[in-house]
Amino acid sequence: xxxxxxxxxxxxxxxxxxxxxxxxxxxxxxxxxxxxxxxxxxxxxxxxxxxxxxxxxxxxxxxxxxxxxxxxxxxxxxxxxxxxxxxxxxxxxxxxxxxxxxxxxxxxxxxxxxxxxxxxxxxxxxxxxxxxxxxxxxxxxxxxxxxxxxxxxxxxxxxxxxxxxxx
Numbered sequence: 154x155x156x157x158x159x160x161x162x163x164x165x166x167x168x169x170x171x172x173x174x175x176x177x178x179x180x181x182x183x184x185x186x187x188x189x190x191x192x193x194x195x196x197x198x199x200x201x202x203x204x205x206x207x208x209x210x211x212x213x214x215x216x217x218x219x220x221x222x223x224x225x226x227x228x229x230x231x232x233x234x235x236x237x238x239x240x241x242x243x244x245x246x247x248x249x250x251x252x253x254x255x256x257x258x259x260x261x262x263x264x265x266x267x268x269x270x271x272x273x274x275x276x277x278x279x280x281x282x283x284x285x286x287x288x289x290x291x292x293x294x295x296x297x298x299x300x301x302x303x304x305x306x307x308x309x310x311x312x313x314x315x316x317x318x319x320x
Contacts, residue, residue: 201308202300202307202308203232203233203234204230204231204232204233204234204241204266204300204302204307205230205231205232205300205307205308206228206229206230206243206298206300206308206310207229207230207231207271208228208229209226209227209228209229209298209310210226210227211224211225211226211296211312211314212224212225212226212227213225213280213283213314213315213316213317214318215285215316215317215318219285219318220282221279221280221281221282221283222279222280222283222316223277223278223279223280224247224257224260224277224278224279224280224296224314225275225276225277226245226260226275226276226277226296226298227273227274227275228243228273228274228275228276228298229271229272229273229274230243230264230266230271230272230273230274230300231266231269231270231271231272232266232268232269233269240263240264240265240266240302241263241264241266241300241301241302241307242261242262242263242300242301242302243261243262243263243264243274243276243298243299243300243301244260244261244298244299244301245257245260245261245276245278245296245297245298245299246260246296246297246299247260247280247294247295247296247297248294248295248296248297249284249294250292250293250294255280255283255294257278257280258278258279259276259277259278260276260277260278261276262274262276280316283316284316285315285316285317286315286316286317287317291315292315292316293313293314293315294313294314294315294316295311295312295313295314296311296312296313296314297309297310297311298310298311298312
């Protein structure tokens, strides 16, 4: 009982995240669970920085003639630092499948975070004539989003994106 009390008192100070891998190839979903004694999958435990990107959504929008595109990122930022409002720098970089950087105009920002309240930041940049993703010719780019605080990289995400329009 004392251990539960200790854990309950520490919960507000822990910034940990547990990720559970979903399924394995060739196994049905229900094979990953043990219903009597917990999870039967790989679980990962990692800590998050006090100032962080909590969530992000990426959208690609093609122009009416399907030539050029706009890359949009909606980022949910939050800080749990108790000092004065935190100033951060968000940077985005786009790489093609060969690793060549595609220049992005204005895909960066330096917002001041208002404390523990979530802060929504929207970044967008035109992309000149990207290779389109189709079922017949799939082509993926890599988008890297970095969060810097006082010139130190605090967090980085890398995700694969394709330029396509679904109507």
